[in-house]
Amino acid sequence: DSGVTQTPKHLITATGQRVTLRCSPRSGDLSVYWYQQSLDQGLQFLIHYYNGEERAKGNILERFSAQQFPDLHSELNLSSLELGDSALYFCASSPPGQLNTEAFFGQGTRLTVV
Amino acid sequence: AQKVTQAQTEISVVEKEDVTLDCVYETRDTTYYLFWYKQPPSGELVFLIRRNSFDEQNEISGRYSWNFQKSTSSFNFTITASQVVDSAVYFCALSDPFYGQNFVFGPGTRLSVLP
Numbered sequence: 001d002s003g004v005t006q007t008p009k010h011l012i013t014a015t016g017q018r019v020t021l022r023c024s025p026r027s028g029d030l031s032v033y034w035y036q037q038s039l040d041q042g043l044q045f046l047i048h049y050y051n052g053e054e055r056a057k058g059n060i061l062e063r064f065s066a067q068q069f070p071d072l073h074s075e076l077n078l079s080s081l082e083l084g085d086s087a088l089y090f091c092a093s094s095p096p097g098q099l100n101t102e103a104f105f106g107q108g109t110r111l112t113v114v
Numbered sequence: 115a116q117k118v119t120q121a122q123t124e125i126s127v128v129e130k131e132d133v134t135l136d137c138v139y140e141t142r143d144t145t146y147y148l149f150w151y152k153q154p155p156s157g158e159l160v161f162l163i164r165r166n167s168f169d170e171q172n173e174i175s176g177r178y179s180w181n182f183q184k185s186t187s188s189f190n191f192t193i194t195a196s197q198v199v200d201s202a203v204y205f206c207a208l209s210d211p212f213y214g215q216n217f218v219f220g221p222g223t224r225l226s227v228l229p
Binding site for chain 1: 149151156157158159160161164205216217218219220221222
């Protein structure tokens with residue numbers, strides 16, 4: 001168990017809908033990262049938050065947004081969903097003040113858009 | 115731009131065979147970090163090793179060993195005496211030295227260890 005909690009584990013929704021994925025980082029970790037794993041794109045970095053502030057953006061679509069709350073949990077919002085958004089979404093966290101240590105990944109949320 | 119290549123899409127071996135997973139990376143940074151992660155059938159990503167660009171010593175951890183060669187931009191992973199439980203997808207990743215764990219992952223190598 002990595003200590004990173006993601007909910008829900010599975011989500012099935014229709015095209016055009018909006019969903020929210022939730023992530024609780026390990027206790028004490030200030031950074032939260034979101035990744036998308038799909039068959040065609042592989043594992044891609046989406047966005048990084050540190051202590052409530054956005055630090056870096058990767059290949060995140062404009063239809064997607066994220067935030068990190070004062071209690072450090074994070075939410076990834078996906079809107080106007082398309083079939084191609086079906087993927088496994090991972091959240092990861094890392095300790096404060098330590099760049100380039102390993103990131104600890106949650107179990108992922110499997111999103112299926114039908 | 116950073117890039118990680120894992121040329122082997124799938125490998126099958128019989129239990130107790132040794133197997134090497136290849137990883138080749140591209141970066142213009144002089145300081146960088148390389149990682150290997152394992153994704154078993156259950157789906158989670160499990161950290162295996164981290165190596166920085168200044169440390170070219172090979173590392174051994176039990177049945178696992180890693181060979182980092184800066185001259186060829188490679189960071190290969192060998193499993194000795196493979197076991198069925200080693201069956202998983204293995205990812206090599208490169209991190210940005212300034213943005214921490216914003217990993218660039220390779221496409222992964224699916225390893226099947228047959229009994």
